[in-house]
Amino acid sequence: xxxxxxxxxxxxxxxxxxxxxxxxxxxxxxxxxxxxxxxxxxxxxxxxxxxxxxxxxxxxxxxxxxxxxxxxxxxxxxxxxxxxxxxxxxxxxxxxxxxxxxxxxxxxxxxxxxxxxxxxxxxxxxxxxxxxxxxxxxxxxxxxxxxxxxxxxxxxxxxxxxxxxxxxxxxxxxxxxxxxxxxxxxxxxxxxxxxxxxxxxxxxxxxxxxxxxxxxxxxxxxxxxxx
Amino acid sequence: xxxxxxxxxxxxxxxxxxxxxxxxxxxxxxxxxxxxxxxxxxxxxxxxxxxxxxxxxxxxxxxxxxxxxxxxxxxxxxxxxxxxxxxxxxxxxxxxxxxxxxxxxxxxxxxxxxxxxxxxxxxxxxxxxxxxxxxxxxxxxxxxxxxxxxxxxxxxxxxxxxxxxxxxxxxxxxxxxxxxxxxxxxxxxxxxxxxxxxxxxxxxxxxxxxxxxxxxxxxxxxxxxxxxxxxxxxxxxxxxxxxxxxxxxxxxxxxxxxxxxxxxxxxxxxxxxxxxxxxxxxxxxxxxxxxxxxxxxxxxxxxxxxxxxxxxxxxxxxxxxxxxxxxxxxxxxxxxxxxxxxxxxxxxxxxxxxxxxxxxxxxxxxxxxxxxxxxxxxxxxxxxxxxxxxxxxxxxxxxxxxxxxxxxxxxxxxxxxxxxxxxxxxxxxxxxxxxxxxxxxxxxxxxxxxxxxxxxxxxxxxxxxxxxxxxxxxxxxxxxxxxxxxxxxxxxxxxxxxxxxxxxxxxxxxxxxxxxxxxxxxxxxxxxxxxxxxxxxxxxxxxxxxxxxxxxxxxxxxxxxxxxxxxxxxxxxxxxxxxxxxxxxxxxxxxxxxxxxxxxxxxxxxxxxxxxxxxxxxxxxxxxxxxxxxxxxxxxxxxxxxxxxxxxxxxxxxxxxxxxxxxxxxxxxxxxxxxxxxxxxxxxxxxxxxxxxxxxxxxxxxxxxxxxxxx
Numbered sequence: 029x030x031x032x033x034x035x036x037x038x039x040x041x042x043x044x045x046x047x048x049x050x051x052x053x054x055x056x057x058x059x060x061x062x063x064x065x066x067x068x069x070x071x072x073x074x075x076x077x078x079x080x081x082x083x084x085x086x087x088x089x090x091x092x093x094x095x096x097x098x099x100x101x102x103x104x105x106x107x108x109x110x111x112x113x114x115x116x117x118x119x120x121x122x123x124x125x126x127x128x129x130x131x132x133x134x135x136x137x138x139x140x141x142x143x144x145x146x147x148x149x150x151x152x153x154x155x156x157x158x159x160x161x162x163x164x165x166x167x168x169x170x171x172x173x174x175x176x177x178x179x180x181x182x183x184x185x186x187x188x189x190x191x192x193x194x195x196x197x198x199x200x201x202x203x204x205x206x207x208x209x210x211x212x213x214x215x216x217x218x219x220x221x222x223x224x225x226x227x228x229x230x231x232x233x234x235x236x237x238x239x240x241x242x243x244x245x246x247x248x249x250x251x252x253x254x255x
Numbered sequence: 256x257x258x259x260x261x262x263x264x265x266x267x268x269x270x271x272x273x274x275x276x277x278x279x280x281x282x283x284x285x286x287x288x289x290x291x292x293x294x295x296x297x298x299x300x301x302x303x304x305x306x307x308x309x310x311x312x313x314x315x316x317x318x319x320x321x322x323x324x325x326x327x328x329x330x331x332x333x334x335x336x337x338x339x340x341x342x343x344x345x346x347x348x349x350x351x352x353x354x355x356x357x358x359x360x361x362x363x364x365x366x367x368x369x370x371x372x373x374x375x376x377x378x379x380x381x382x383x384x385x386x387x388x389x390x391x392x393x394x395x396x397x398x399x400x401x402x403x404x405x406x407x408x409x410x411x412x413x414x415x416x417x418x419x420x421x422x423x424x425x426x427x428x429x430x431x432x433x434x435x436x437x438x439x440x441x442x443x444x445x446x447x448x449x450x451x452x453x454x455x456x457x458x459x460x461x462x463x464x465x466x467x468x469x470x471x472x473x474x475x476x477x478x479x480x481x482x483x484x485x486x487x488x489x490x491x492x493x494x495x496x497x498x499x500x501x502x503x504x505x506x507x508x509x510x511x512x513x514x515x516x517x518x519x520x521x522x523x524x525x526x527x528x529x530x531x532x533x534x535x536x537x538x539x540x541x542x543x544x545x546x547x548x549x550x551x552x553x554x555x556x557x558x559x560x561x562x563x564x565x566x567x568x569x570x571x572x573x574x575x576x577x578x579x580x581x582x583x584x585x586x587x588x589x590x591x592x593x594x595x596x597x598x599x600x601x602x603x604x605x606x607x608x609x610x611x612x613x614x615x616x617x618x619x620x621x622x623x624x625x626x627x628x629x630x631x632x633x634x635x636x637x638x639x640x641x642x643x644x645x646x647x648x649x650x651x652x653x654x655x656x657x658x659x660x661x662x663x664x665x666x667x668x669x670x671x672x673x674x675x676x677x678x679x680x681x682x683x684x685x686x687x688x689x690x691x692x693x694x695x696x697x698x699x700x701x702x703x704x705x706x707x708x709x710x711x712x713x714x715x716x717x718x719x720x721x722x723x724x725x726x727x728x729x730x731x732x733x734x735x736x737x738x739x740x741x742x743x744x745x746x747x748x749x750x751x752x753x754x755x756x757x758x759x760x761x762x763x764x765x766x767x768x769x770x771x772x773x774x775x776x777x778x779x780x781x782x783x784x785x786x787x788x789x790x791x792x793x794x795x796x797x798x799x800x801x802x803x804x805x806x807x808x809x810x811x812x813x814x815x816x817x818x819x820x821x822x823x824x825x826x827x828x829x830x831x832x833x834x835x836x837x838x839x840x841x842x843x844x845x846x847x848x849x850x851x852x853x854x855x856x857x858x859x860x861x862x863x864x865x866x867x868x869x870x871x872x873x874x875x876x877x878x879x880x881x882x883x884x885x886x887x888x889x890x891x892x893x894x895x896x897x898x899x900x901x902x903x904x905x906x907x908x909x910x911x912x913x914x915x916x917x918x919x920x921x922x923x924x925x926x927x928x929x930x931x932x933x934x935x936x937x938x939x940x941x942x943x944x945x946x947x948x949x950x951x952x953x954x955x956x957x958x959x960x961x962x963x964x965x966x
Contacts, residue, residue, distance in 0.1 A: 055692030057717070117545035130541030134655060141655060143965065144542030147917065151965060154657035172657055178532040180606060181877030182660050182962045216442040244537065 080176050092203045092254055099254040102133065105144075106246040112253075133248075138226065138234030140241065140248065148244040151175055151182060161191040162211055162226060162234075171215055175242055187215035187222075199227050199236050201253050207237055215240075222247070263601055272646040291406075291464060291472060291502065294319035294327035294514065294524050296340055296379070297364055300462040300474035301500040301514050303416075306378035306398035308366045311335040312875070314883060321514065322491035322523025323347035329906070329928070331883050333875060338364040339885070341906055341928070343702060343772050344390070348490050355703045359445075359930040360386035375399035381452060382415075386906075387444040392416035392480070393453050394460075408462040410806045411479075413453050418481035419496055420454030436585055442654045443894050445901035470504045482517070494518030531881035536917030538966065543581075543613045546654040549624040549647075554620075558592025568619060571681045577617045582919075583610060586634055586724075589680025589833065590839055596630040596680060597623050598639065604919045605911055607633060607641075607951045609963035615645055616654075622647075632672060633952045635945070636777040637725025639675035644668040654965070662959040671809040673782035691718040696733055700740050700762065702930065711738030711762065715770075725777045729942075731770040731853040741765070749898055751934040752836055754796070754863035758932055760827040768829035770795050771942060783808045785945045794940035795829055796824040797863070799837075803946040807846075810954045814846040814946055822863075838863055840939055842870075846946050848955050852876050854884075863937040866890040870936065872907065878959055880911030880923060888936030900931030908916055932947040 044208045086100045092099065102125075103110040113133065116126035122141060124134045131145035139162075150173060157169030191213045198207045208227035215222055220243060227236035235252045292305035293299030296317030298307040309315070315330040328342040340362040350355040354514070360383035370376035375397040383390035396410035412415075414436065426433040436455025457480035466472045475496040488494050495518035502512040502524070504869040512524030549556070560566045567590050574597075575585040575705040582603020589596035595618060602608040611631050618629050629650075631643045649666045653659040696715040701708060713735040720728045740762035747756035773791035780786050785805045797823030807814035819841035826832035842860030849855070856872040868890025876882045887904040908930040913920045950956055 055690070055694070055717075056687065057692035057719075059692045117547055119546055119548045119651060119654050124545040126542065132542035132545065134545075137653070145540065147537030147539045149538070149966070151962075152655065152657045152659055174657065174660070176962050176966065177550070178530075178534050180960050180962045181878055 095254045097254070100133075101251040101253050102127070103194070103249040103251075104241075104245060104247075105249065125201070133250075135250075138250075138252075139236060140237075140239045140250075143241055143245075143248075146241065146245055148175065148242050150241050158189055158191075158213060160229070161189065161213065169213075173242070185217060185220070187217045187220075189213050189215035197227060199229075199251075201251065203233065203254075206230075206235055262541045265365075291474070292317065292330070292510075294321070294512070295326065295362070295382070296330040296366060296526065297338060297380070300464045301476045301498040302478050302480065302516065303408070303412075303462050303476050303498075304364065304378070304380055304394055304396045304410065305406070305462065306366060306376040306396040306410075308332060308336055308338055308364075308378075309528075310530055310532075312532045312877065313528060315526055315528045317524060317526040319512070319522060319524040321516055322485070322520045323349075324485075324771065330500070331875075333883075336366045340364075340526075341930070342390075342709065343930075345707065346490075349488065349683055355704070356389070357702070357707070358387055358389050359702065360390055362856075370399065381654065381876075384449070384452065385445065385447045387439075388448045388451065390415060391448055391451060396460075404466040406466075408460075410460050411457050412460055413455055413457050413542065414451065415461065415483075417455060417457045418477045418483050419458050419479045419774045420481075421458045421479075424453075424455060424457050426453055426457075428681060439449045443897070443901045445899065445904070446894065463776045472502050474498075474502070476500075478517070484814065491517070492519045499660040531877045531879065531883070531914070534879060534917065536915075537728075539917045540919050543911055543966070544577075544616045544620060546616050546622040546650055548651045551624070558625045560623050560625075561592045563589060564932065566683065570623075571683070574617065574621050575683055577621060578614065581613050581617070583614060584685065585683050586685075587632075587680050587682045589678060590626070592625050593625045594628040596632065596678070598632045598634055598678060600634050602921070602943065604963075605913050605921050605923075606919070606960045606963040608957055608961045609919065609966055611643055611645075612964040615650055619647060619650055632675065634724075635948050635952065636727070636775070636787075638777050638779045639672050640785075640949045641957070642670045642672040643673075643957070644670070659965055660962050661913065663964055664958060669809060669957060671782055674779050685721060689718065690720045690721075691716065693717075698738075698740070699926075700759070701928065703743055703745055703759075705743065705745060706739070709738070709740045709743065711735050711740045713738070726775070728772075728774050730772040732767055733770055734763060734767050747934075749934045750896055751864040751866070751892065752838075754824065754836070754838075754934050755932055755937045756934050757827070758796070761829055764828040764830075766828075768795070769831065771830070773942075775943060777945075777948075782806075785949055787943065787945050789941065789943070792825065792831070793820075793822065794942075796825055797939055798825050798833065800821055801939065803939055803941075805947055805949070807946070807949060807953065811846045812850065812955055816842075816846070816946060816949075818842050818844070818860075818941075818944075820941075822939060838865055842938070845947075850955065852878075856886075858938070862888070862890060862935070863939060864892070864934045866892045866935055868892075868936055870938065874907065878962075879914050880909065881914060882907065882909035884908075888935045888938075892935040897935040898933050900933055903929065903931075903936035904934065905929035 057230045098115055100113045102113055113125035113127045116124045116132060122134050122136050124132050126132045134142035136155060137159055139155045139158060141155055144148045147239055152174045154172040158171050161169045167172035169189045171189050173185045174182050177183045194210045194212045196209045198205050206229050208229045209229060211226045213224040224240055224241035226234045229235045238247050239251045241248050290298045290309050291300060293301055296315055297304055299305045309332050311332050313332045317328045319326050325345045326342055328340050330338060330340040333339050335713055344358040344361045346356040351856060356471035361535055362382045364378055364380035364514035366378045368377040377397045380394050382392045392414035394410050394412040394416050396408055398406055398408040400406045412451055413870050424433045433454050436451055460477055460479035462476040464472055464474040477494050478498055482493050485491055498514060498516045500514035502510055504510045508528050510526040514522040515523050555691045571588045574588060578585045584600040584602055586600055604610040614631055615629055627647050629645045632639050633641055645667055653663045656662060660921040693714060693716050696713055698711045713733055716732045718730050743759035747753050749756045771792055773789050773793055776788040778786050783806055788803040788804045793801055801820040804817040805816040824834045824836040840861050840863055841904060842858040844858045852875055854874045854876055858870040861867050868888055870886055870888040874882050874884030889902055908926050910924045912922040
C-alpha cells in the first residue's frame with residue numbers, strides 16, 4: 029500500500045564561498061539545493077549580459093504549422109528574455125499559459141491578470157473595467173494590481189486608465205498575417221504611469237499586446253502565434 | 256596619516272567580509288534617498304548626530320577609523336522612529352601605558368517630531384548608555400532641510416558631547432541634580448549608566464550637508480566633543496572644532512566616506528546597508544500548478560469511486576508523486592466521497608501557506624469531482640501541527656479573483672487536530688529514512704582583545720535517520736579546513752563554573768568534531784500541547800537529556816512552555832567524552848507575538864552555572880523570515896562575580912537563505928552576538944525547541960504569510 033517515492037538524486041554542485049575556496053554542497057536533503065542556489069548567484073551576477081533573443085526565431089513556420097494547440101510568444105525587453113508558452117489550464121474566463129522554464133502568465137480575454145515565476149510577480153489584477161474600455165466604451169477605467177512586497181504582504185497599486193485607438197497595422201504571426209486595429213490604454217497613478225497597447229483582430233481577439241507587469245519587470249510583449 | 260595595524264585590519268575585516276554579500280543590496284533608488292549616517296553609523300553627518308531616522312527595518316554595518324580609533328557599529332532601525340546600535344571600538348594607545356582599549360557600547364536614538372514645512376525634525380539620543388561610559392553622551396538634535404539638497408542640524412549635547420565650550424546645564428532649572436555628572440557607574444562596565452544621563456555641562460553642535468548628486472554628499476560640522484581624554488593622552492591633536500566630510504555610494508548598499516576631522520586628522524568610513532524588507536532578487540521560484548475547475552454539475556459527480564480500494568490507491572500514488580515534485584512529502588491520505596484529508600511534511604517552502612496553496616491546487620487536479628472539502632494537516636517532527644480546511648469551490652472561484660488572497664484566508668478554517676490519532680486513511684512510509692547533507696560552515700569568535708575577529712571555515716556533515724514518526728537521530732559533525740580560532744590563549748578568569756568562558760578551548764581540535772548527536776522524540780500529548788524529549792550530545796559544550804512541554808493554542812498569540820535538562824560538560828575535543836561538571840537546568844517560558852512583527856520571550860529558571868534568574872528577549876521579525884533582536888539576562892550572580900560586562904546580553908540575528916537565493920528554502924543562518932562571553936545567565940543550546948518548530952503552522956503566522964497562498 030502506498031507509493032514508492034523516487035529516490036531523490038544526490039545533488040552535488042560546486043560553488044564559491046566568499047571567493048575563498050570551492051566547496052561542494054552535496055546531499056539528498058532538500059536544503060542542499062538552496063545552498064547551491066546561493067552559490068550559483070555569485071556566478072549569475074558576474075555573467076555577461078545575454079544578447080537580446082529574437083523571440084520569433086524560437087519558432088519556425090514548420091513547427092508552428094504542425095502545432096495542434098495554441099502557442100503564445102512572450103518577450104520581456106528589459107531582461108532580454110523570450111519564451112514560448114502553451115495553455116496550462118483554463119478557469120472561467122482566465123487562461124493560464126506556461127513556458128518551458130516554469131513561468132506562468134494568466135490572461136483574461138487577452139489582458140494579463142497574473143504572473144508567476146518572473147520575480148516580483150503580478151499576483152492578481154482587476155481588469156474588468158479595462159476590458160469594458162477596450163470594447164469601445166469611452167471614459168475611464170480603474171485598474172487594481174496586487175503584488176507581494178518583501179515581507180510577503182499583498183500591496184495594491186491602482187491606476188486610472190483611458191483608452192484611445194491609434195491606428196491599424198498588419199501583424200506578422202509567422203505563419204500568417206492578420207490586420208488589426210491598435211488600441212492604447214494609458215494608465216496613471218500618483219507615482220507611476222504606463223501605456224499598454226493591444227492589437228485587436230477583426231474577430232475581437234487580442235493577437236498582440238504590450239502590457240505592463242510591474243515596476244521591476246516593466247513591459248511584456250505577447251504574440252498569439254497559434255490560436 | 257592613516258596607519259592600519261593588524262588588529263584594526265582584522266576588525267574592519269568583519270565589515271569587509273560582507274563585501275560579496277552587501278553589493279547588490281540596498282534600495283534601487285540610491286542610498287541617499289534615505290538619511291545620511293555618520294562615522295558612528297547613526298543618523299548624522301560626520302561625528303555629530305542629526306535628527307532623522309533611516310528606513311524602517313534597515314540594518315547597517317559601519318566601520319570607521321581616525322586617529323587610532325577604530326569603530327565598528329551594527330545599527331538597526333527597530334521601529335520607524337527608534338534606532339539602536341551596538342558598537343565595538345578599538346582605541347590604540349588609550350590606556351596610560353600604551354595599551355589598547357576595547358570598548359563595547361550601545362546607543363539609542365529616537366525621532367520625536369517629524370519635519371514639516373516650517374519646523375525641523377527633532378530627535379533625542381543616548382550614546383554608550385550601556386557600557387563603560389567611555390563615549391557616554393546624550394543629545395537633542397533638530398534638522399531642517401532647505402530645498403531638495405541641503406540640510407542643517409543644530410543641537411545640544413551632554414556628557415562627552417558637552418565638553419567643547421560647555422556651559423551650565425539648562426536642565427539645572429529642574430534641580431541641582433542635573434548640574435553635575437558623576438563618573439561612569441559600574442567598575443565592571445556593561446551596565447546601563449542611567450544615573451548619568453543628561454547631567455553635567457552641555458554644549459552646542461551644528462552641521463550642514465549638501466547632497467551634490469544621487470551618490471555624493473558633502474558635509475561640514477561644528478563639534479561639541481572636545482575629546483578631552485584623547486587630547487590629554489596625546490593620541491591626537493585637536494586643533495579646531497570643525498569637521499569636513501564627503502560620502503560616496505558607488506552602488507546601493509555600500510557607502511564610502513572620508514573626513515577631515517578636528518583640523519588635524521583624516522578619517523575613513525565604510526558602510527554596508529541592507530533592508531530585510533527588500534530582498535535582493537525577488538521571488539524567482541517556479542509557478543504552481545493551476546487550479547483545474549470541475550466540469551459539469553454537482554449532480555453528475557458520483558461518489559461511487561470511493562468504494563474501490565484500487566482507485567483510492569491509484570489516487571494516493573499519483574498524489575504522492577505530484578507532491579514530491581513540489582517538495583512536499585505525502586504522509587497520509589484519507590478519502591471519503593466528499594472529503595480528502597491530506598497529511599504531509601513540507602520540506603521545501605519556508606512559508607506554510609505557500610505549501611498549502613500548492614497542495615490545494617494539486618488536489619483540484621487529482622481528486623475526483625465529488626471531493627469538495629480538502630483538509631490539510633502539516634506534520635512537523637511527527638507532530639500534526641494544524642488542520643486547515645478549504646472548500647474546492649472556493650479555490651475554483653478565488654484563483655483569479657483580484658482579492659483572492661484575503662478571501663481565501665477568511666474562508667479557510669484553521670483548527671488544532673490535537674493528538675490527531677484518528678487518521679484512518681492510506682499511509683505512505685517515507686521512502687528515505689536517511690537524509691544527509693554536506694556543506695561548508697563558517698564560525699566566528701568575536702571581541703577577543705588579542706584578535707577581535709577569528710574565523711574558522713570547514714566542512715559540515717549533517718545526517719538524520721528517522722526511526723518512526725516523531726523519533727529520529729540527528730548528527731552534525733564538522734571538520735575544519737582552515738581558520739584561526741584555535742590561536743586564542745585568553746584564559747577565563749571567571750569565578751563561576753566555566754560553562755561558557757572556556758569556549759576557546761573547544762576550538763583547539765583539528766580533527767572531526769561532533770557538534771551534535773541526539774535522539775529526539777516529539778509527540779502531542781493533547782490539544783494545544785506539544786512535547787519533546789532529547790537525549791545525547793545536545794550542543795558542542797554539553798550533553799545529556801532535555802525535556803520540554805509547550806502549550807500553544809493554534810489561534811493564540813501567547814504560548815507557555817516548561818523545559819528541564821540534566822547535562823554534563825563535554826570534553827574540550829568535542830569528541831564523545833565528558834568532564835565532571837554536571838548541572839540540572841530548566842526554565843519556564845512565556846512567548847508572545849504582538850503581531851506587526853514584534854515578539855517577546857521571557858524565561859525564568861536555572862542556568863548552566865547553577866544561577867537563577869530571568870532572560871528577556873525582544874525580537875523584530877519580518878514577514879520573510881528575518882529576525883533582529885536583543886536580549887539580556889539578570890541572575891542572582893552579583894555583577895562583581897559575573898566579571899567584565901556585569902550581565903549577559905546580546906543581539907540575535909536570523910537570516911533566511913530563501914531571502915538571499917530568491918527561491919523557497921527552509922535553511923537559515925542564525926547567530927548571536929554577545930559583547931562578552933562569560934558564565935552567568937548561560938542557557939543550554941537546544942537545536943529544536945518546540946516553539947520555533949510549530950509556530951509556522953499556527954494561525955498568527957499563517958495569517959501573516961497568507962499572501963503566499965496563491966504564490
